[in-house]
Structures are given as C-alpha cells and as structure tokens.
Amino acid sequence: MPENSNLDAAAEILAGSDRVTVLTGAGISTDSGIPDFRGPQGVWTTNPGAAAMFDLDTYMSDAEVRREVWQMRRAHPAWTAEANDAHRACTELDRAGRLRALITQNVDGLHQAAGTDPEHVIEVHGTVLWVVCMACGLRTRAPEVLARLDDDPDPRCLECGGIQKSDTISFGQQLKPEVLDAAVEATRDCDVFLAVGTSLAVHPVAGLCDLAVERGASLIIVNAEPTPYDAAADVVLDDPIAQVVPALVEAVPGVKGAGAG
Numbered sequence: 001m002p003e004n005s006n007l008d009a010a011a012e013i014l015a016g017s018d019r020v021t022v023l024t025g026a027g028i029s030t031d032s033g034i035p036d037f038r039g040p041q042g043v044w045t046t047n048p049g050a051a052a053m054f055d056l057d058t059y060m061s062d063a064e065v066r067r068e069v070w071q072m073r074r075a076h077p078a079w080t081a082e083a084n085d086a087h088r089a090c091t092e093l094d095r096a097g098r099l100r101a102l103i104t105q106n107v108d109g110l111h112q113a114a115g116t117d118p119e120h121v122i123e124v125h126g127t128v129l130w131v132v133c134m135a136c137g138l139r140t141r142a143p144e145v146l147a148r149l150d151d152d153p154d155p156r157c158l159e160c161g162g163i164q165k166s167d168t169i170s171f172g173q174q175l176k177p178e179v180l181d182a183a184v185e186a187t188r189d190c191d192v193f194l195a196v197g198t199s200l201a202v203h204p205v206a207g208l209c210d211l212a213v214e215r216g217a218s219l220i221i222v223n224a225e226p227t228p229y230d231a232a233a234d235v236v237l238d239d240p241i242a243q244v245v246p247a248l249v250e251a252v253p254g255v256k257g258a259g260a261g
Ligand SMILES: NC(=O)c1ccc[n+]([C@@H]2O[C@H](COP(=O)([O-])OP(=O)(O)OC[C@H]3O[C@@H](n4cnc5c(N)ncnc54)[C@H](O)[C@@H]3O)[C@@H](O)[C@H]2O)c1
Pocket: 024, 025, 026, 027, 028, 029, 030, 031, 034, 035, 036, 037, 038, 039, 040, 042, 105, 106, 107, 108, 109, 125, 197, 198, 199, 200, 201, 202, 222, 223, 224, 225, 238, 239, 240, 241, 242
C-alpha cells in the first residue's frame, strides 16, 4: 500500500476496538469475479432491464421470467468464485475475537467460504446457495434444484408443487425481521462500524450507518465511489478493497502477523 494518512487513522481506530461490526456489499466480491450492481461495471449499470427480473411480483406471476432467472442462477459467478484477501481479512478479525458481527448484503457465501464463523455472518439479503419454496417454506440446497433445470425449466417444490425461488430478497420483498433485528443489535452493540464495498444506497441496511453513529461508534467507510454517508464517517478510504481491508486488519492486536501486540 502507498503511504496514506487516512489508512493510518482508520487502522488506529480499528486497533483500539474490541467489537467491530463489519457491513459488506458487492464491492468486496468484485475481486473474486462477481460484478457489483451499481459500480461502473455493475449489473444494473450495464443492463438496467435486469432489475425488473428480480421483482417479486413479476417473478411469482410470470413463468417465462422464472425460467430466465433460473438460467441466470445456474450461470451465477458464485458457483466458481473464490474468496479474496478482503474476505480473509474479515476472518482474521473474527479469529482475533474482535468481530461483533459481519453483516453482508452479498448473497455469494464467500465470507463463510473464507472461514468466518457462520454464526457471526448475518446475510440480510439472503443467499443464492439455497432455494426456498414460496408456498411451504421448504429450503433445498441450490445445486439440487439447478440440476433439475434441463428437464424442468421452472422447477417446483418436490413437497408441495409450489413456486421456488433463490433464498434471496427480491425487489418488493421484505427483509426477514429476525435477520434485520440481528443486524440492528450488532450495530447498536459495536464500537466501530466498518462499511466495505457498498454504495449504501439500499435501505434499510444503509441506515445502519446512522444507528452506529447515533450510538457513538466510529464509522469507517471503504468504497471506491462516494456514498451518502461519507460526511458522517470518521474516515473514508477509496483505495482498492483487497488492499485496504487486509492492511487495516493487520494493525489489530491479536491478528496473525500484527505488529501491535
Ligand atoms: N457478491 C454478491 O453477492 C452481490 C453482487 C451484486 C449485487 N449484490 C446485491 O446488490 C445489492 C447492492 O448493494 P451493494 O451496496 O452491495 O452494491 P453496489 O453495487 O450498490 O455498490 C458496490 C460499491 O462497491 C464499490 N467497489 C466495487 N469494487 C470495489 C473495489 N475493488 N474496491 C473499492 N470499491 C469497490 C463500487 O464503487 C460501488 O460503490 C445488495 O442488495 C446485494 O444483495 C450482491
């Protein structure tokens, strides 16, 4: 990393914290080959029509849309993606006992793949690794459902025949209250709130930054583009995530290879 006084300031804040809540967005996984939504190469930026496919009412009422979405799910980069240094740095923070929780808007499962304790990961927008029946709630591992697609392009629930969907939060779908509650709790209860790779444009998750600041936590934002919360942050870092996050975490006492004790 080049010399960067903001980085030093953020590292000092992080090193003094023993309850860090990290919020991640699509930007932490772009280096793993998963495009974000709103960055320059983002899915919505390059193909604005794609957003309509992920509207809940459209999905439930239109079998043609479901068939297309299932094909997109089968082609999802998450099936071959590997965690990167930023995901691994979050795991180091967890192993050092400093991670209060890792709230992620990502649906790719890469934090768990990197070894972060699954009990510390709060997936506010769900996961593509599981499929849920919209009628009876049965959850099935996604590969089992995707394996049926060649014979059955809109695969129904094997228990009840209901419409199935990736266990992700679609547009027009409420977040799961217990999951949102856990995210709010982890935000109220942290001393540093570290937002990484998120445009902080999607509510209610973005509002967690306000809550963290109200509760007296320091706010550190790592994101290439400006966010609506930059003015509220103690430090903003716009360098590449896969460099910044490991550099920050290395400064934390108890982290493998950390100089500070
Ligand atoms: N990996 C995934 O699981 C994935 C991928 C795309 C979208 N999503 C979904 O998209 C929604 C989008 O919200 P969001 O805020 O997470 O994503 P977003 O696309 O709105 O914002 C991502 C931000 O990350 C920044 N960024 C990207 N790569 C970076 C890098 N290497 N270094 C520094 N900054 C970088 C971009 O500038 C952008 O501002 C979420 O609801 C999430 O569920 C998930």
